[in-house]
Amino acid sequence: MRDPTLHEGLQALRDDRAFDPAAVSAVGRLASEFGTPLYVYDKAAITGRFRTFRDAFAARFPKLRVHYALKANTNGALVALLRAEGAAAEVVSLGEILAALRAGFRGNEILFTSSSKGPDEISKAVEIGAVVNVDSRDELEQVAALAEAAGRRARISFRINPGVDPHTLHHINTGIAESKFGLHLDGGLARAAYARAQELPSVDIVGVHCHLGSQITETDGYVVTARKMLAFVRELEEALGVRLLFVDLGGGLGVPYHDGEAGLAPEALAAALEPLWKELTKRLGYELELWMEPGRFFVAPSGFLLARVNSVKETPLKVFVNVNAGSNTLLRPAMYGAHHRARVVGRTGAPETLDIAGDVCETGDILAAERRLPRPEAGDFVVFLDAGAYGFSMASTYNARPLPAEVLVDGDTAALIRRRGTVEDLFRDEVLPPSR
Ligand SMILES: Cc1ncc(COP(=O)(O)O)c(C=O)c1O
Numbered sequence: 263m264r265d266p267t268l269h270e271g272l273q274a275l276r277d278d279r280a281f282d283p284a285a286v287s288a289v290g291r292l293a294s295e296f297g298t299p300l301y302v303y304d305k306a307a308i309t310g311r312f313r314t315f316r317d318a319f320a321a322r323f324p325k326l327r328v329h330y331a332l333k334a335n336t337n338g339a340l341v342a343l344l345r346a347e348g349a350a351a352e353v354v355s356l357g358e359i360l361a362a363l364r365a366g367f368r369g370n371e372i373l374f375t376s377s378s379k380g381p382d383e384i385s386k387a388v389e390i391g392a393v394v395n396v397d398s399r400d401e402l403e404q405v406a407a408l409a410e411a412a413g414r415r416a417r418i419s420f421r422i423n424p425g426v427d428p429h430t431l432h433h434i435n436t437g438i439a440e441s442k443f444g445l446h447l448d449g450g451l452a453r454a455a456y457a458r459a460q461e462l463p464s465v466d467i468v469g470v471h472c473h474l475g476s477q478i479t480e481t482d483g484y485v486v487t488a489r490k491m492l493a494f495v496r497e498l499e500e501a502l503g504v505r506l507l508f509v510d511l512g513g514g515l516g517v518p519y520h521d522g523e524a525g526l527a528p529e530a531l532a533a534a535l536e537p538l539w540k541e542l543t544k545r546l547g548y549e550l551e552l553w554m555e556p557g558r559f560f561v562a563p564s565g566f567l568l569a570r571v572n573s574v575k576e577t578p579l580k581v582f583v584n585v586n587a588g589s590n591t592l593l594r595p596a597m598y599g600a601h602h603r604a605r606v607v608g609r610t611g612a613p614e615t616l617d618i619a620g621d622v623c624e625t626g627d628i629l630a631a632e633r634r635l636p637r638p639e640a641g642d643f644v645v646f647l648d649a650g651a652y653g654f655s656m657a658s659t660y661n662a663r664p665l666p667a668e669v670l671v672d673g674d675t676a677a678l679i680r681r682r683g684t685v686e687d688l689f690r691d692e693v694l695p696p697s698r
Contacts, residue, residue: 267674268292272304272566275645278521280605289568289607289643292669292676298570298643299587299666301654302676303340307564308650312347315515315559318528322536325551329373331513332358334557334651335565339670339679341365344560352513352555356383359392373510373555375421375471377443384408388416395419395471395510397444399455402462409464418459419469419510420445422452422494424487426474444472447494456504467504469553470495473512476558479526481534484511488535492542499546506550511535513556517563519601519648528559558651565650567592567602567666569629571642572621581616581637585644588620589627590660592646592653596626603647604629609636618644622661654680662688 266274271288279285292302312328320326329352330344336358341351342365350371351362362372369390376383377397381404387394388409396402396418409416423444445452459467472491474483491509498504517525535552543549569587576582583606589596604618613634620627629646638644657665664683669676 268671268676269304269306269673272302272671275566275605275607276563276647278605280607280645281610285605286608289645292671293568293570293643295676296667296669296678297682298568299585299591300568301649301666301668302566302568303335303337303561303650303668303670303679304564304566305343305670305672308340308343308561309347311560311563312344312349315528315554315556316348318532319552319554322532323539323552325549327508327551327553329510329513329553329555330560331555331557332361333655335561335653335655336361337654337668337679338365339668339677340561341367343670349560350553352557353392356380356386359383359386359390363390370417373419373471373553375473377421379404381408384416385412388412388414391417393417393419393468395421396455396459397421399445399458402455402459402465406459406462406464414464416465417468418465419467419471419506419508420452420455420459422447422470422472422491424472424474424490426483426487426490447490452494453497453501456498457502460502460504467506469506469508469510469551470498471510471512471553473510473555474514476514477516478514479516479524481526481531484531485534485538487511488538492538495542495550496545508551508553510553510555513554513559515556515559517558517648517651519603521603525559560651562648562651565648565653567646567649567653569644569646571638571640571644573640574637581614582619583616583638583644584619584621585629586621587629587646587666588622588661588663589624589629590622590658590663591620591666592629592649593656593658594652595629595631596624597656602630602649604633604635605645605647606635606638607643607645609638609642611636621663659683659688664688 266284271284274282274285330349331352354376372392374387375395421444515526569585572584594600618630667682668680
């Protein structure tokens with residue numbers, strides 16, 4: 263019988279078979295070749311999820327453009343992989359614009375959204391022909407002025423705040439009325455912004471955008487939002503004669519972080535939106551492009567964070583498993599109280615209640631609280647699942663701990679896609695005052 267591949271080992275971890283020889287061998291091989299803490303991504307999982315999404319939507323929306331929201335994971339290897347699958351790019355900073363260009367995207371395949379853009383960022387987006395997704399009237403005037411000064415025309419959309427609560431975590435709810443994002447439909451603010459844009463010779467209006475939030479598991483919020491957005495598209499055409507190229511309904515599809523959860527299936531979302539879209543097309547008499555921009559959905563389940571157990575400690579109240587990763591490596595649990603499934607690799611003992619604690623000096627640095635798992639020993643490995651999105655991209659060097667390495671697994675091969683940070687990296691940019 264042949265040896266199991268790395269991909270099969272990762273699959274065994276996902277399937278809650280962390281004791282399986284395939285999982286033990288994959289984790290052992292990856293840890294000994296690349297060290298820990300280590301982010302590992304499974305290529306087949308990323309391409310599979312992109313295709314699932316695209317196929318569900320392409321079957322119902324004749325003009326479709328699927329963006330990858332780079333903020334979920336900006337590693338160039340993953341960005342290039344999604345580009346090769348046919349994704350466009352949604353970016354939120356100059357750094358992400360450059361990451362998209364570096365991965366091979368052309369300027370006109372990039373959508374630049376941020377609620378607070380600097381002049382250098384706007385100028386770069388205009389220069390490359392990206393769509394600038396404008397967040398305020400103030401910003402509109404700046405985009406127009408910078409485009410005019412450069413002798414160019416800026417392609418713009420506006421981000422709309424639809425005032426809809428998609429029932430996700432408050433911290434990642436972006437489409438509610440009190441959030442900082444977008445122009446409100448209420449009070450005619452969004453309409454007035456389009457009317458003003460029509461007066462500006464250096465801007466071309468091409469679309470309208472919204473994004474409700476992240477980790478959304480129900481279709482209702484999308485449907486309510488789509489109704490508002492599509493009514494607004496008609497209003498723009500009828501009242502102002504504005505003819506758009508696209509409507510962007512954002513990203514935000516939730517993925518399962520607990521055993522037994524389902525996440526939001528693209529098929530369900532596409533089916534829920536289809537009747538509204540058909541109605542709009544009938545009323546307008548032409549087909550708009552539907553743009554979508556998920557991040558988490560494509561990359562979260564592909565990712566694993568491997569950590570090594572430094573020590574195990576019993577207190578009168580708890581058993582702490584101290585690992586060599588922490589909230590500096592994976593911030594989501596400390597930042598949002600987010601849950602990541604944790605697996606102890608290669609142990610079959612009776613489950614005990616364990617807290618997996620990070621190596622950062624913060625009380626809140628618990629990566630997985632009160633989990634029923636077999637007790638590991640120092641030198642064992644613990645793996646956190648679904649760590650492909652907002653994992654590395656939110657990592658920091660807090661406590662002067664260098665950034666982890668990243669690896670992309672394809673079948674039975676593993677390619678280093680980011681070298682491990684070093685202590686020298688931490689101090690490279692520091693400027694010490696001259697010693698007296
Ligand atoms: C404007 C915008 N688009 C897309 C996304 C991607 O969201 P998600 O990763 O939940 O799909 C985000 C994330 O916050 C966002 O702010």
